[in-house]
Amino acid sequence: MSSNVTRVFSLGLLATGLALGLSPGGESRAAQELRIGFVAPTTGPFSQIGKDMVNGFQLYLDEVKGNFAGAKVTFIVEDEEAKPPVAVRKVEKLIRQDKVHMFIGGLLASTGYAIAPVSTRLKTVYVASIPAADDLTQRDAAKYPLLVRTGWTSSQPNHAFGEWACQQGYKRIAAVAADYAFGHEVVGGFQKAFEDCGGRIIQKIWPPLGTIDFGPYIPTIKKDADAIFTLMVGPMSLQFPKQLASAGIRKPVLGGGTSYDEFVLPAMGDEVIGHVSALQYSAALDTPRNSAFVRAYRAKYGKVPSYYSESNYSTAQMIHEVMKKTKGKWPGAEQFVKMLASIQLETPRGPVRLDEMRNPVQNVYIRIVRKKKEHGYDKDELWNSVVKTYPNVGQFWKWKKEEFLKQPVYSRDYPPCKYCE
Amino acid sequence: MESRRNLLIVAAVLLAVLLVTPHSGSYIIVLVTHALVFAILAMSLDILLGYTGLPSLGQAAYLGMGAYLTAIFATRLQFGLDWTFWLVVVMGMAIGAATAAFFGLFAVHAGGVYFLMITLALGMCVWGLAYRWNSLTGGDNGIVLPPRPAFGIDLADDVTFFYLVFGFFVLTLALLYLLVRSPFGRSLVGIRENELRMRILGYNTWLHKYIAFIIAGGFGGLAGVLWAHAHGLVSPEDVVLATSVDALLMVVLGGAGTLVGGAIGAGIVVFLREYLSTLVPWWQYVLGGVYVLTILFLPGGLMSIPQRIRNRRARSGGAGEAKSLQSASL
Numbered sequence: 001m002s003s004n005v006t007r008v009f010s011l012g013l014l015a016t017g018l019a020l021g022l023s024p025g026g027e028s029r030a031a032q033e034l035r036i037g038f039v040a041p042t043t044g045p046f047s048q049i050g051k052d053m054v055n056g057f058q059l060y061l062d063e064v065k066g067n068f069a070g071a072k073v074t075f076i077v078e079d080e081e082a083k084p085p086v087a088v089r090k091v092e093k094l095i096r097q098d099k100v101h102m103f104i105g106g107l108l109a110s111t112g113y114a115i116a117p118v119s120t121r122l123k124t125v126y127v128a129s130i131p132a133a134d135d136l137t138q139r140d141a142a143k144y145p146l147l148v149r150t151g152w153t154s155s156q157p158n159h160a161f162g163e164w165a166c167q168q169g170y171k172r173i174a175a176v177a178a179d180y181a182f183g184h185e186v187v188g189g190f191q192k193a194f195e196d197c198g199g200r201i202i203q204k205i206w207p208p209l210g211t212i213d214f215g216p217y218i219p220t221i222k223k224d225a226d227a228i229f230t231l232m233v234g235p236m237s238l239q240f241p242k243q244l245a246s247a248g249i250r251k252p253v254l255g256g257g258t259s260y261d262e263f264v265l266p267a268m269g270d271e272v273i274g275h276v277s278a279l280q281y282s283a284a285l286d287t288p289r290n291s292a293f294v295r296a297y298r299a300k301y302g303k304v305p306s307y308y309s310e311s312n313y314s315t316a317q318m319i320h321e322v323m324k325k326t327k328g329k330w331p332g333a334e335q336f337v338k339m340l341a342s343i344q345l346e347t348p349r350g351p352v353r354l355d356e357m358r359n360p361v362q363n364v365y366i367r368i369v370r371k372k373k374e375h376g377y378d379k380d381e382l383w384n385s386v387v388k389t390y391p392n393v394g395q396f397w398k399w400k401k402e403e404f405l406k407q408p409v410y411s412r413d414y415p416p417c418k419y420c421e
Numbered sequence: 422m423e424s425r426r427n428l429l430i431v432a433a434v435l436l437a438v439l440l441v442t443p444h445s446g447s448y449i450i451v452l453v454t455h456a457l458v459f460a461i462l463a464m465s466l467d468i469l470l471g472y473t474g475l476p477s478l479g480q481a482a483y484l485g486m487g488a489y490l491t492a493i494f495a496t497r498l499q500f501g502l503d504w505t506f507w508l509v510v511v512m513g514m515a516i517g518a519a520t521a522a523f524f525g526l527f528a529v530h531a532g533g534v535y536f537l538m539i540t541l542a543l544g545m546c547v548w549g550l551a552y553r554w555n556s557l558t559g560g561d562n563g564i565v566l567p568p569r570p571a572f573g574i575d576l577a578d579d580v581t582f583f584y585l586v587f588g589f590f591v592l593t594l595a596l597l598y599l600l601v602r603s604p605f606g607r608s609l610v611g612i613r614e615n616e617l618r619m620r621i622l623g624y625n626t627w628l629h630k631y632i633a634f635i636i637a638g639g640f641g642g643l644a645g646v647l648w649a650h651a652h653g654l655v656s657p658e659d660v661v662l663a664t665s666v667d668a669l670l671m672v673v674l675g676g677a678g679t680l681v682g683g684a685i686g687a688g689i690v691v692f693l694r695e696y697l698s699t700l701v702p703w704w705q706y707v708l709g710g711v712y713v714l715t716i717l718f719l720p721g722g723l724m725s726i727p728q729r730i731r732n733r734r735a736r737s738g739g740a741g742e743a744k745s746l747q748s749a750s751l
Contacts (some may be wrong), residue, residue, distance in 0.1 A: 080700065084656045089652075093448055096447045097448040114656065115655065117654075121568070147548075180560065181561060
C-alpha cells in the first residue's frame with residue numbers, strides 16, 4: 001500500500017524537476033545576440049499564409065547569414081493557429097521563456113488587437129508586420145508605445161482604391177466581405193473614399209470568416225450593382241471568384257488586396273482575369289529591387305512571394321538597418337522603437353518611411369489580374385499587373401489626421417450604409 | 422482509512438504545487454495558473470459527467486458567460502478592478518448558474534446522446550452571441566482587459582495571481598468534494614447508476630439533475646472570471662466547441678467521477694497544448710494519441726491506474742503470493 005504513496009511522490013518530484021528544468025537559465029543572453037520571436041499560423045487553414053510569412057523573414061536572414069551588423073539573430077517561430085488567444089499565449093511564451101528582444105507577426109487583425117497589449121504589459125517591442133488593424137496606429141496608438149507597424153493599415157490602400165473606382169465611373173457597388181475587423185476596415189476605407197467622391201455602396205454582405213460555401217450569399221447580390229467589391233482572406237479567396245463565375249455573374253469585381261494576393265493567385269483559374277485590387281505590393285512590380293526579390297524567393301521556395309512574404313522580408317531589412325546604426329548592440333526597447341520609426345528604406349514594395357504614429361507611408365498599387373510573363377519567366381501565369389501607382393500614401397489618405405481620428409474606427413456599421421436599399 | 426490516505430496524497434501534491442510553482446520560470450507560473458483555471462472548469466464538468474452521468478458538451482458556455490461578464494464590467498464600468506473583484510466573482514458564479522438554470526430547462530429532460538446534442542447546441546448559442554453581438558462583446562476581436570485588480574494586494578503580479586487562483590482551486594475542490602460526499606451527491610451517483618430505480622424509490626431525479634447542472638454552471642462561471650484575468654483577453658475563440666470538448670477530455674483523461682482526475686487531466690492537456698506545441702509541430706497527434714490510448718486502455722482514466730495495478734497483482738500472483746510479497750516488502 002505504501003508503494004502508492006511513494007509513486008505519487010516520485011511523480012511529484014518528477015514534475016518539480018521538470019518545472020525547474022524548464023525555467024530559463026537566468027540572463028544567458030549574449031551581448032551581441034538579437035532574439036526575435038515570430039508568431040504565424042503554421043497549422044490549420046491559414047498555414048499557407050503562415051509559411052509565406054516565415055519564409056519572407058527567413059529569406060532575408062539567409063541573405064545576411066543570420067547576422068545583423070554583428071548581432072547573431074536567433075529566430076524563434078511559434079504557431080499561433082490564426083486564433084487570437086493562442087497568439088497571446090505564444091507571445092507570452094516567447095517573452096517569458098525565450099526572453100526575446102521583440103516579437104513580430106500575427107496574421108489576423110483581431111490577433112493584432114490581442115497581442116499589442118501584451119507588448120505594453122510585458123514591455124517588449126512588437127513589430128506588426130502583417131496585422132493591419134487600423135486602430136493599432138490610430139486611435140489606440142498611445143496605448144501601445146512599443147508597437148511599430150511595418151505593414152499597413154487595412155483601410156490605407158482602399159482609400160486610394162475608392163477614389164480610383166469612382167474615377168472609373170462606377171456609381172453603385174455591392175460589397176461582399178469577410179465578417180471581422182479586417183473586412184470591416186477594408187470595406188469602410190473603400191466606402192468612405194468612394195462615397196466622398198460621389199459613388200454609392202448599395203449593399204453590404206458579411207459572410208463569416210472562413211466561409212467556403214458562398215451559395216447563400218451570392219444570389220443576394222443586387223442585380224443592378226455596377227460592380228462588386230470583395231474582401232476575402234485565406235481559403236475564402238479561392239472559393240469566392242470561382243463560385244461567382246459559376247453562378248454566372250459577370251459584373252466587374254474589385255477586391256481588397258488579400259483577395260488576389262500571390263499566396264492564392266497561382267491556384268486560381270482564369271475566372272479572376274480582369275479582377276482589380278489595391279495593395280502596397282504586387283509581385284509583378286517591375287523594379288530591379290523587386291525583380292531580384294521575386295527571383296530569389298521563387299528559387300528558394302518554389303513559389304512567387306505574396307505580400308505576406310514581402311512584408312516580413314522588408315521588416316527584417318528594416319530591423320537590420322537599425323542594428324547597423326547601433327553596430328549590432330540592442331539599444332533598449334524604447335530607443336529601438338524610436339530608431340525603427342525613423343527608418344527610410346528602399347524595399348521590394350518601394351520606398352517606405354514611417355509616419356509619426358509609426359505606420360508606413362508607402363506606394364499603393366492598383367493591380368489587375370492578367371495572364372502574362374513577368375520577371376523573365378517563360379510561362380504565362382496570373383500576375384497582379386500594376387496599372388496605377390499612388391505614391392507615398394499615408395494611413396489618413398487626403399484627410400487631415402485630426403479630423404480622421406475624430407470619426408470612429410471603421411466597423412460593420414461605420415460608415416453607415418446610407419444608400420443600402 | 423482508504424479515503425484518508427487519498428486525502429493525504431492530494432494534500433501533499435497540492436502542497437508541492439504551491440511550494441514549487443512560485444520558484445519556477447515565469448512562463449511556468451503562467452502555465453500552472455492556466456491549468457488551475459481549467460481544472461476548476463473540468464471539476465465542475467465532472468459533477469455532471471462523472472457523478473450524474475450527464476455528458477455535457479456545453480461547459481465552455483459558462484466559462485464564456487463568466488469571462489465576458491468580467492471583461493465587460495471591467496472595460497465599460499471599471500467595475501471589479503479593486504475590492505469589487507470579489508463581487509465580480511460572485512456575479513460570475515451567479516451568471517454561470519443562471520445560464521445553466523435556463524439551459525437546464527431544455528437539456529436536463531434529455532439523456533444520453535440527446536443531452537450531448539442539446540448542450541452542444543446551447544453552447545454554440547453563447548458562442549454566436551459572443552461572435553455576433555459586436556457592440557457588447559467586440560465580436561471577433563474580443564475584449565482586452567485592463568490590468569488585473571489591485572486591492573491592497575496587486576494581482577498584476579503573476580505569483581500573487583497564482584496564489585489567488587490556487588486558493589480558488591482548493592476551495593472549489595473542497596466544496597465539490599463535500600458535495601459529492603453529501604446525501605445529495607450520493608443520490609446523484611444513484612441516478613447515474615440507475616435512474617429508474619431512484620425514481621421508484623421516490624427521488625425527484627429531474628430536480629436532482631437540474632440542481633447538479635446549475636452547480637456545475639456556477640463553478641464554470643467562476644472559472645470564466647479567473648480565465649478573463651489570467652489571460653487578459655476574452656475572445657469568442659474561448660467559447661468555441663473545442664473548449665467544451667477539451668474540458669470533457671480532461672475529465673475523461675484524468676478519470677471521471679474522481680474530481681482530482683479532472684484537475685490532473687487539465688494539467689496534462691494544458692502542458693501538452695501550450696508547451697509541447699512550442700517544441701514540435703506535431704503536438705496535436707501526441708494529444709490525440711493520448712486521448713485515444715486512454716479511452717481504449719484506461720476507460721477509467723489515469724486515476725484508475727493504481728486500482729488496476731492492484732487488481733493485476735492480485736490476479737496474476739494469486740492471493741497467497743500477493744500476501745507473501747506484501748509481507749516481504751514490509
